[in-house]
Amino acid sequence: MTGVGGQGTLLASRVLGEAALAAGFTPLLSETHGMAQRGGVVTSTVILGDLKSPIISPGEADLVLAFEALEALRALEYCHARTLMLANTAVIPPYPVAVGQVSYPEVSAMLAVVARQVGGLLAFDAGALAREAGSPLAVNMVLLGALAATDTLPVSAADLQQVIRDKTNPRFVNANLSAFEMGAAAAREPAHWLRRPAA
Amino acid sequence: MSELLTGQPGERRLFLGNEAIARGALEAGVALAACYPGTPSSEIGDRLYEVSRTGRLVFEYSTNEKVALEVAAGASAAGWRALASMKHVGVNVAADALMTLAYVGVKGGLVLVSADDPSLFSSQNEQDNRLYARFAGIPMLEPESPQEAKDMTLAAFVLSEELGLPVMLRTTTRVNHTRGVVTLGELASPPPPGRFLKDPFSLVMVPAVARQAHARLLVKLEQARARAEASPFNRLEGTGPLGVVASGVAAAYVADALLELGLKDKVTFLRLGFTHPLPEELIARFLSRVERVLVVEELEPYLEDSLKAIAQCRGLTLPIRGKGAGLFSRLYEFHPALVRRVLADVCQVDYGAPAPLPPAAELLGRPLPERPPILCPGCPHRAMYYAVKIALRDLGVEGIFPTDIGCYTLGLLPPLAMADYLICMGSSITTACGLSRASGQKVVAFIGDSTFFHGGLPGLANAVHNRHDLLLVILDNGTTAMTGHQPHPGVTLTPPDYPGQPVDLAAVVRALGVEQFWRVNPLKYKDTLAATKEAVQKDGVRVLLAQAPCPLYVARLKGKRPTARFQITGECGECRHCLDYLGCPAMHVREGEGRRQLLIDPELCAGCAFCVQLCDHIRPVKAK
Numbered sequence: 001m002t003g004v005g006g007q008g009t010l011l012a013s014r015v016l017g018e019a020a021l022a023a024g025f026t027p028l029l030s031e032t033h034g035m036a037q038r039g040g041v042v043t044s045t046v047i048l049g050d051l052k053s054p055i056i057s058p059g060e061a062d063l064v065l066a067f068e069a070l071e072a073l074r075a076l077e078y079c080h081a082r083t084l085m086l087a088n089t090a091v092i093p094p095y096p097v098a099v100g101q102v103s104y105p106e107v108s109a110m111l112a113v114v115a116r117q118v119g120g121l122l123a124f125d126a127g128a129l130a131r132e133a134g135s136p137l138a139v140n141m142v143l144l145g146a147l148a149a150t151d152t153l154p155v156s157a158a159d160l161q162q163v164i165r166d167k168t169n170p171r172f173v174n175a176n177l178s179a180f181e182m183g184a185a186a187a188r189e190p191a192h193w194l195r196r197p198a199a
Numbered sequence: 200m201s202e203l204l205t206g207q208p209g210e211r212r213l214f215l216g217n218e219a220i221a222r223g224a225l226e227a228g229v230a231l232a233a234c235y236p237g238t239p240s241s242e243i244g245d246r247l248y249e250v251s252r253t254g255r256l257v258f259e260y261s262t263n264e265k266v267a268l269e270v271a272a273g274a275s276a277a278g279w280r281a282l283a284s285m286k287h288v289g290v291n292v293a294a295d296a297l298m299t300l301a302y303v304g305v306k307g308g309l310v311l312v313s314a315d316d317p318s319l320f321s322s323q324n325e326q327d328n329r330l331y332a333r334f335a336g337i338p339m340l341e342p343e344s345p346q347e348a349k350d351m352t353l354a355a356f357v358l359s360e361e362l363g364l365p366v367m368l369r370t371t372t373r374v375n376h377t378r379g380v381v382t383l384g385e386l387a388s389p390p391p392p393g394r395f396l397k398d399p400f401s402l403v404m405v406p407a408v409a410r411q412a413h414a415r416l417l418v419k420l421e422q423a424r425a426r427a428e429a430s431p432f433n434r435l436e437g438t439g440p441l442g443v444v445a446s447g448v449a450a451a452y453v454a455d456a457l458l459e460l461g462l463k464d465k466v467t468f469l470r471l472g473f474t475h476p477l478p479e480e481l482i483a484r485f486l487s488r489v490e491r492v493l494v495v496e497e498l499e500p501y502l503e504d505s506l507k508a509i510a511q512c513r514g515l516t517l518p519i520r521g522k523g524a525g526l527f528s529r530l531y532e533f534h535p536a537l538v539r540r541v542l543a544d545v546c547q548v549d550y551g552a553p554a555p556l557p558p559a560a561e562l563l564g565r566p567l568p569e570r571p572p573i574l575c576p577g578c579p580h581r582a583m584y585y586a587v588k589i590a591l592r593d594l595g596v597e598g599i600f601p602t603d604i605g606c607y608t609l610g611l612l613p614p615l616a617m618a619d620y621l622i623c624m625g626s627s628i629t630t631a632c633g634l635s636r637a638s639g640q641k642v643v644a645f646i647g648d649s650t651f652f653h654g655g656l657p658g659l660a661n662a663v664h665n666r667h668d669l670l671l672v673i674l675d676n677g678t679t680a681m682t683g684h685q686p687h688p689g690v691t692l693t694p695p696d697y698p699g700q701p702v703d704l705a706a707v708v709r710a711l712g713v714e715q716f717w718r719v720n721p722l723k724y725k726d727t728l729a730a731t732k733e734a735v736q737k738d739g740v741r742v743l744l745a746q747a748p749c750p751l752y753v754a755r756l757k758g759k760r761p762t763a764r765f766q767i768t769g770e771c772g773e774c775r776h777c778l779d780y781l782g783c784p785a786m787h788v789r790e791g792e793g794r795r796q797l798l799i800d801p802e803l804c805a806g807c808a809f810c811v812q813l814c815d816h817i818r819p820v821k822a823k
């Protein structure tokens with residue numbers, strides 16, 4: 001899971017990890033703390049299956065949740081030809097872009113590049129759905145909902161929702177759960193699949 | 200209640216490595232913990248602080264790492280189990296105490312957690328602190344996972360007490376910041392009060408006593424070696440003519456690689472977790488069983504050099520390869536594929552990696568914009584840097600900026616570009632002394648409040664005493680922001696019911712003999728600029744104390760964001776002054792219709808009201 005400091009990638013990986021634990025797996029997560037959280041790239045990884053290595057090497061992620069459009073493209077480094085990527089198309093301009101030193105690449109061009117390389121790409125504006133659900137910070141929940149709907153993991157939507165109820169801030173549980181639902185609905189929208197994974 | 204205190208023995212929980220260490224300490228009945236924060240160690244202290252509010256242990260955020268280790272040493276001398284945790288470079292600060300504490304020995308178990316940072320995710324170097332265990336002569340355990348981190352913490356307390364030596368738990372970022380499944384053990388009950396028993400002729404390190412103590416240390420180390428031979432943390436797995444040795448997270452990469460390459464039963468794998476003193480007999484047995492050896496360890500060739508020495512002593516001439524042979528690097532952390540590739544090469548099996556994708560920049564036909572970390576919107580450090588920049592520009596003076604470590608080090612990046620020289624915590628003041636004396640140039644040094652108490656006090660006393668010439672700007676945001684907002688002696692922003700007694704930073708500065716002193720709120724531009732200009736033009740030691748709380752922490756403590764918002768009214772964007780001098784991430788330009796428009800993002804604006812003081816185009820608006 002990769003995004004920008006403050007987007008809640010750590011919480012998303014934690015929720016997935018707790019749900020996997022509840023489902024009887026032995027998950028391993030790695031997290032970025034420290035300096036990068038001040039607006040830099042924040043990446044966390046989740047490993048299911050009985051491995052001992054806590055991190056994922058370049059080219060070896062089977063599933064990528066990208067919380068921002070440019071970071072989706074940057075995450076290509078971690079993908080292989082069968083990777084499934086779920087990407088938020090919303091843009092958070094990095095500082096050099098914001099001040100006009102460099103331009104931000106066209107979102108559609110970036111997604112087209114990703115779609116040509118990976119095994120599957122689901123892309124939609126998760127930021128808009130999070131706002132609609134009542135919490136602009138719930139992009140992580142939208143993406144988890146979409147992930148559950150793709151049915152790629154041995155962790156069910158119900159497991160994930162239970163962890164959201166138990167472990168996320170009580171003030172935002174309802175918004176989080178509706179964000180999760182909206183993400184699931186977005187994954188069922190054929191137009192959002194820029195590339196369908198081979199069966 | 201702290202999550203660390205919940206759950207039944209036998210329950211499986213998902214813990215960060217640092218939480219596992221804290222839990223292990225609680226299962227060991229730790230009575231006192233002292234730490235100075237630093238990535239990747241900080242969560243150990245932060246979790247134990249939360250637990251300490253229940254009265255189960257005594258916890259303190261110490262002024263620096265030397266203080267933390269010495270406080271722990273005192274508690275241990277009175278019979279308590281004590282823990283000191285710090286990042287790797289913190290052990291440098293504590294090293295003076297550590298080297299002789301090994302002579303003095305301990306009574307209650309004392310565990311020193313050293314959190315190393317291969318790849319320098321948040322550090323000024325990537326030194327390998329395993330060398331400290333050998334240097335000081337203390338036992339060392341190296342976990343590879345959160346579960347092992349908990350088990351080893353518990354074992355380290357027992358070992359420390361049995362041997363009468365401090366024990367180092369040496370972790371790396373990939374253990375500290377991995378979240379993994381940990382099986383809970385029994386929590387120990389809170390300890391009874393300790394009692395110190397006098398024994399000056401073994402506890403007071405004057406030369407005559409220390410000579411004996413050194414000899415005693417060597418005896419204890421031999422006892423420790425016997426324990427390493429029998430330790431369940433050191434184990435031989437599999438059989439085969441190739442021997443592989445690994446410790447820490449590298450052992451996890453080896454285990455996975457052997458599995459994935461189908462080599463599990465074809466290789467003799469020696470996993471070492473108790474890595475100082477090394478189990479020489481076990482290693483000799485291993486060496487005699489294999490034809491050649493591959494050593495897999497991050498950073499320095501600590502195991503590799505030791506194995507070569509052991510082989511030499513036993514007259515063994517088999518090849519022992521690792522960093523010496525260039526198979527692995529002394530730089531940066533490893534990752535699973537890197538270890539798998541070397542193992543596949545050495546064993547001449549198919550590596551079986553998926554074909555790499557072309558680089559994203561190549562596919563897109565242009566570089567990807569970088570995303571550097573940056574000072575938050577509303578950060579008072581930015582405002583202070585701005586005032587210094589403008590003051591020097593107006594006075595036509597070039598400034599040299601020795602800086603220090605904290606959020607404010609992000610001022611290195613353009614457009615602020617307010618950092619010229621940095622070694623380690625506290626070095627701003629002292630290097631400023633040498634720089635100004637040697638160059639005669641105008642030197643303005645920057646230091647944060649936590650760093651000032653940590654390592655700045657001796658330097659400032661030195662500057663006054665030796666009549667140096669510098670302007671020191673103390674960036675006092677009331678907290679240790681960079682590492683997660685921990686308190687420090689001069690703290691003004693504290694977590695709820697924090698028991699520490701605040702020390703008045705301004706009074707300390709004055710008491711150190713500083714006569715030329717200014718105090719400003721950097722978010723008040725006019726006053727700050729005037730004071731800065733005055734201070735820059737004087738000679739001798741001058742201190743400008745810039746006080747304004749860290750807004751990120753204020754928002755977190757209050758649970759809400761500030762409400763005032765600012766907008767740009769009318770056409771604006773051609774002068775670029777704010778972009779070129781201020782660099783607030785809430786400001787951005789939109790290009791269009793042949794001109795640029797500057798905008799403030801209402802979601803990002805922190806309402807600090809600094810920019811309105813600089814530009815007539817910026818006006819307050821009502822928040823929604």
Ligand SMILES: Cc1ncc(C[n+]2csc(CCOP(=O)(O)OP(=O)(O)O)c2C)c(N)n1
Pocket residue numbers: 235236237238286288289292322323604605606607624646647648649650651676678679680681682
């Ligand atoms: C010897 C040592 N200990 C700890 C650290 C980790 N560390 C980096 S900056 C910092 C303190 C920052 O606090 P402060 O000086 O108040 O600046 P702020 O981040 O609040 O701006 C710490 C503890 C370090 N780099 N070196």
Ligand code: SF4
Pocket residue numbers: 038573574575576577578579580606607676680681749750751752
């Ligand atoms: S955390 Fe506080 S001190 Fe650090 S950059 Fe943000 S506002 Fe500034």
